[in-house]
Amino acid sequence: MSYKTKISLATVIGLALVYGAYFLWAWRPGHSAPEIFTHIVGAAVLLVVVMIALATTVAVREVVVMKSGGRVDERDQTNELRSARNGYYALISLIWPAPFVVLAGASPVLVANLALAVLVLAEMVHFGSRVVYDLRGV
């Protein structure tokens, strides 16, 4: 597994851990709007911390490989383009109900959570498909 594949996998794991925990918490009723927004910001900060920890761990383990390689590879570029495109498709296909949710008079908290969920899913599709393409080829 290449360095970039490991980083992509780490990103999927980080997103799943942090936002999985957040959405499990947010799903339960009884939270106030300030509480929700505090947790959204907290989740973003936590994700940064988790990603720094995961990326550092992977980088330290891969330091020998990076010294000998580190070049731009055509398959890396192809896989990145294809997986970014998948993430974009996921984003545009999941975000279109958003205006209807707003028009239906949903609370700002629900709209914010739905938008966040869509962004997280799109990122998971992006990095998840990168891992699949790297491991299975294109």
Added chain:
Amino acid sequence: MASTQVTNRLRVFRFNNGEMTQQALADRVGLTRQTIVAIEKGHYAPSLEAAFRIARAFGVGIEEVFGYLD
């Protein structure tokens, strides 16, 4: 299972060139070892340029290393 119609004889040519490692070949042609593995397994069809570089690394023509299943 191969996911491209481009076939290759990379393993044979590596063997005939003093058991050249995948990393050594990758270094010579400017690709990563993972990409050489993917090409060798038939999971990835290299660009024309990369295919030429690989063939040149073995000192043969491109059609001796790569083929195409009709």
